Amino acid sequence: MGTVADSLRAGPITSFVVSLGNEFEGSFAHLVLFEDEHPAVDRLEVRIHDDTLCLVAGSNAGEDGGLLAWFEDDPSDTRRFEDVGLGDAVVDVHEHTFSFACGRHEDVDLFAGHRPNRSFLAMRDTVIERLPAVDILDDDTLLGQLDADGVRRDVFPNAHSWAGHRGRKSAPLSTDEPAHVNILPGTNAYMEGTAVAPAAGTVLNALATGTGSAFAIDAELRAEVRLEPDAPVSGTIAGEPDADTELIERCVELVTERFGNGEGGTVRTESNIPLAAGLKSSSAAANATVLATLSALDATSEVSRADAARIGVQAARDAGVTATGAFDDASASMLGGVTVTNNHEDELLARDTVEWDVLVWTPLERAYSADADIERCQQVAPMAELVADLALDGHYERAMTVNGLAFSAALGFSPEPLIEAMPHVAGVSLSGTGPSVTAVGNRDDLERVERLWEQREGTTWLTTTQTDGTRTR
Numbered sequence: 001m002g003t004v005a006d007s008l009r010a011g012p013i014t015s016f017v018v019s020l021g022n023e024f025e026g027s028f029a030h031l032v033l034f035e036d037e038h039p040a041v042d043r044l045e046v047r048i049h050d051d052t053l054c055l056v057a058g059s060n061a062g063e064d065g066g067l068l069a070w071f072e073d074d075p076s077d078t079r080r081f082e083d084v085g086l087g088d089a090v091v092d093v094h095e096h097t098f099s100f101a102c103g104r105h106e107d108v109d110l111f112a113g114h115r116p117n118r119s120f121l122a123m124r125d126t127v128i129e130r131l132p133a134v135d136i137l138d139d140d141t142l143l144g145q146l147d148a149d150g151v152r153r154d155v156f157p158n159a160h161s162w163a164g165h166r167g168r169k170s171a172p173l174s175t176d177e178p179a180h181v182n183i184l185p186g187t188n189a190y191m192e193g194t195a196v197a198p199a200a201g202t203v204l205n206a207l208a209t210g211t212g213s214a215f216a217i218d219a220e221l222r223a224e225v226r227l228e229p230d231a232p233v234s235g236t237i238a239g240e241p242d243a244d245t246e247l248i249e250r251c252v253e254l255v256t257e258r259f260g261n262g263e264g265g266t267v268r269t270e271s272n273i274p275l276a277a278g279l280k281s282s283s284a285a286a287n288a289t290v291l292a293t294l295s296a297l298d299a300t301s302e303v304s305r306a307d308a309a310r311i312g313v314q315a316a317r318d319a320g321v322t323a324t325g326a327f328d329d330a331s332a333s334m335l336g337g338v339t340v341t342n343n344h345e346d347e348l349l350a351r352d353t354v355e356w357d358v359l360v361w362t363p364l365e366r367a368y369s370a371d372a373d374i375e376r377c378q379q380v381a382p383m384a385e386l387v388a389d390l391a392l393d394g395h396y397e398r399a400m401t402v403n404g405l406a407f408s409a410a411l412g413f414s415p416e417p418l419i420e421a422m423p424h425v426a427g428v429s430l431s432g433t434g435p436s437v438t439a440v441g442n443r444d445d446l447e448r449v450e451r452l453w454e455q456r457e458g459t460t461w462l463t464t465t466q467t468d469g470t471r472t473r
């Protein structure tokens, strides 16, 4: 333990942690200061005022640099500050998350590019790509190493660690708790990884025969993993405080047991894919978590992407969220495009690249695949075999329509949205065990169907297929 000023004197701060008893923990990585622009800054303090945690930068030589950020109980609170005495500084606070940068003014603009309707997460992508990356300097030498566009990329090989200034707070802060700062010298104290996985729609539901087929669509789930030695694994799902986190926690465990030293830590997913709506949020969550954990361990090259998907499938089986393991959905989300699989053997039978426009209708209800009536699905096995033949011959659109009629009937969903769409589209089906319905075809025709489906309760949205699959960030 030491003060920030001690650390400033000792050399670059690469990471530090703020903790307030058990109630709050925040970590701040890669504090960037330009010594020539603010030579006197030698203090970063955490203070508590009125149940509020404040991050304050200052100088022993002069007055306090200013309040950089605070936390309050309202998680929707997002604030930003500039020019608070550290040259140019930007702080964003969102859902108890700090993001903090200092630098030259033009770089800060690049960094922050505050756009009202963009999520904090998206803004952090901007940070990662365009960061004016210079560690704390005691002279101007590193400035000469900036790229022509003012970015020194090599400083942040793990750029997400820059952006990962995360605070968590499970209870209101108390003024009784002393605030202190732990300095963690050296490079990244935490191993961090981020990955993004797409949702998917169904060509063939595997619940009848074990053969399944799915196609990736352009809706994303992001997983952020932070590993520490000897820690339990704890997961959170943004916006879903009551959802079951066992799947993503198991993914972290399986990967660290096999490719690391059994590290634990935190995993957090954030997504616009509705959960348990037939759009493969579970496969996307597992895939993104597996790749993010591999990335945190610097082990992404040690496993093929198909095998990485198989790890997620194992986690889904262990967590009890799947009927067959759903390697069809997992492989489509991991590899992109359309896949056909044997889920009993976790075997990839075919993969193809498709470029379709896709219309999705997601009703309000939810349908967990673990609760699906498998026996009813097995009753339509002859239809499923026909769908598999069509899919393996590359007739995906026709295959999905047959699938849609068969599984809507078996699982008790109305075929009406399919019937409405059928004259206009190339293919339409119930997705997974429902309740979402997806249609593929040309854009104009899908827009016509969109107007019909919009009369229904729920959400109707247009997207496209996705061919890249799951990616680390």
Ligand SMILES: Nc1ncnc2c1ncn2[C@@H]1O[C@H](COP(=O)(O)OP(=O)(O)O)[C@@H](O)[C@H]1O
Pocket (backbone or CB within 6 Å): 221, 237, 243, 244, 245, 246, 247, 248, 269, 270, 271, 274, 275, 276, 277, 278, 279, 280, 281, 282, 283, 285, 321, 322, 367, 368, 369, 370, 432
């Ligand atoms: N965004 C997410 N983050 C973490 N876990 C998730 C997420 N979405 C789904 N899951 C896990 O998957 C389960 C739902 O799986 P499932 O019913 O197959 O839904 P889907 O059809 O959307 O994949 C949830 O109970 C949860 O355990």
Ligand SMILES: O=C(O)C1=C[C@@H](OP(=O)(O)O)[C@@H](O)[C@H](O)C1
Pocket (backbone or CB within 6 Å): 202, 204, 205, 206, 207, 212, 213, 277, 278, 279, 280, 282, 321, 322, 323, 324, 325, 326, 328, 329, 368, 369, 370, 431, 432, 433, 434
């Ligand atoms: O749990 C499973 O084994 C499956 C669940 C279904 O998907 P959803 O999870 O989208 O309902 C289905 O389409 C897939 O072929 C297999």
